[in-house]
Amino acid sequence: MxxxxxxxxxxxxxxxxxxxxxxxxxxxxxxxxxxxxxxxxxxxxxxxxxxxxxxxxxxxxxxxxxxxxxxxxxxxxxxxxxxxxxxxxxxxxxxxxxxxxxxxxxxxxxxxxxxxxxxxxxxxxxxxxxxxxxxxxxxxxxxxxxxxxxxxxxxxxxxxxxxxxxxxxxxxxxxxxxxxxxxxxxxxxxxxxxxEFEKKEVYRGNVAIRVVTTEGKTGLSDLALRYTPTLLDYYERYFGVKYPLKKLDLIAVPDFQAGAMENWGAITFREELLLADDGCSPKTKSRIVETIAHELAHQWFGNLVTMDNWGDIWLNESFATFMSYKAMDYSDKSLFSRDHFLEDRYETARVYDAIENTHPISFKADNPIDILEG
Ligand SMILES: [Zn+2]
Known part of the structure; x- marks a missing residue:
């Protein structure tokens, strides 16, 4: 605004x-x-x-x-x-x-x-x-x-x-x-x-977890359906707040610029960040679980508790990212999420911070142009 x-x-x-x-x-x-x-x-x-x-x-x-x-x-x-x-x-x-x-x-x-x-x-x-x-x-x-x-x-x-x-x-x-x-x-x-969607679902307690795809792709939803309930368990225990909705859809969108988006109860993903068959490489698996874990963390960080101003989006994103690696570590030690955190996140942040036009973590975003540049 x-x-x-x-x-x-x-x-x-x-x-x-x-x-x-x-x-x-x-x-x-x-x-x-x-x-x-x-x-x-x-x-x-x-x-x-x-x-x-x-x-x-x-x-x-x-x-x-x-x-x-x-x-x-x-x-x-x-x-x-x-x-x-x-x-x-x-x-x-x-x-x-x-x-x-x-x-x-x-x-x-x-x-x-x-x-x-x-x-x-x-x-x-x-x-x-x-x-x-x-x-x-x-x-x-x-x-x-x-x-x-x-x-x-x-x-x-x-x-x-x-x-x-x-x-x-x-x-x-x-x-x-x-x-x-x-x-x-x-x-x-x-x-x-x-x-024309296809859906595959599992239940965790009374929460229906569904992977929603376009036609012919439900066969690639098992990885997401296997990890999501455990990741949800972790966040509920860590935050002490139950996931508040009755269902959680993970939606694979064929054309999607952002990697994924945490719409409450209806998370959208670029297809390759959600769908994979069981024989996928450890790197693919790790990237998919990390993306799901990040978006699930947002169901609390961002969705339940939200920044006042887009200039404080760092609160939303950095905590979701930090929490996603903790949740991954809990769900599967073989994903080596702690090592990946150091390699992928800590080092990347240092590289960005060394760039001459790096901007402060928190800034004031009062009009649409500032918001989009943030
Ligand atoms: Zn995010």
Whole structure:
């Protein structure tokens, strides 16, 4: 969020419905945001980038407040209200957007199966890409609950942070899939994936751990399914806090720029950092277990406890990395994680620190450019 925007509005709940069109690579959406206004105001700023806004309605105590809106070039949706509002308000927005192939926001990832070109839709919202999918208060400290639903073709599957609450036929070969409400969390951790997925699952207590892949790849999910329950056990014991969700999806995405992303309960991975057959090299195995261990650590560091400002992302990343090697060591001594920590991490940090334009560990990131450079 831009420095100039005062956080006088605290979002509490987002109810979002997305209707994608996989063929045209566009989506329609509508949302209701319940928020608390802490300082009396007649102007509200939301983050919204590359979205077409069709309508905006604002209510206070169920009474409509006349509102005009406009979008600025730097990605702000500015609402001007006729009257000043205070306390609980409701904002309803209808919007539409385009799916891109650039690897951020709500994007298209392509693969080939049995000689046919196929695609899935998937999101990557860290650090400031939630605003490309729905108008929001896109700041890690402005946490809220999310109730997500999607209207999709009957043959498609949808995956999000939470388990599916209901799936209803809406006629015309479509279905409405509704997910359970998320815990209070930052916008950058929301996830939505749509496609023809295959899943393989194991249970650890009452938590379903699933590896989600595109077609024909479930045979490569055993390594991840073998290590994940032990890694979860380690973190729960070490942190003294149970993994709070009912399911954990590890999703292999064919095109994914980041190595992996810790979306709460719906972690995404570049395929080669999650999928491997049992005969893979020790190096491949070690790299996959380390990546899973890192992202699982984020389910606590980052997701449950979050930095206020992107400038303190080091807290999130360095602790997740440090913890991942401890968890690996616990899960399998033959991975030699302590040796790898010294070789891969300690030495790499020294090399980076010796570069002339190295930046401080902690810095102030107040606008989108600073955030993306961090
Ligand atoms: Zn990380």
């Amino acid at each position: 831009n420095k100039k925007i005062k956080t006088n509005i605290i979002p509490e709940n987002y109810r979002i419905k997305i209707e994608p069109d996989l063929n045209k690579m566009v989506f329609r959406g509508n949302e209701t945001i319940e928020a608390e206004v802490t300082t009396r105001t007649s102007s509200i700023h939301l983050d919204s980038k590359d979205l077409d806004i069709k309508s905006v309605k604002v209510f206070q105590n169920e009474i409509p407040v006349y509102c005009r809106f406009r979008q600025t070039k730097d990605g702000i949706l500015l609402l001007n209200l006729k009257n000043r509002v205070y306390g609980a308000i409701r904002i309803m927005i209808e919007f539409s957007g385009k799916n891109n192939d650039k690897g951020y926001g709500f994007y298209v990832s392509k693969y080939r199966y049995k000689g046919v070109d196929k695609k899935i839709l998937t999101t990557h919202l860290e650090p400031i890409y939630a605003r490309y999918v729905f108008p929001c208060f896109d700041d890690p400290k402005l946490k809220a609950n999310f109730e997500l639903s999607v209207e999709i073709d009957q043959n498609l599957d949808a995956v999000s942070n939470m388990p599916v609450k209901s799936s209803k036929d809406t006629g015309g070969k479509k279905k409405l899939v509704q997910f359970y409400r998320t815990p209070v969390m930052s916008t950058y951790l929301l996830y939505l994936g749509i496609g």
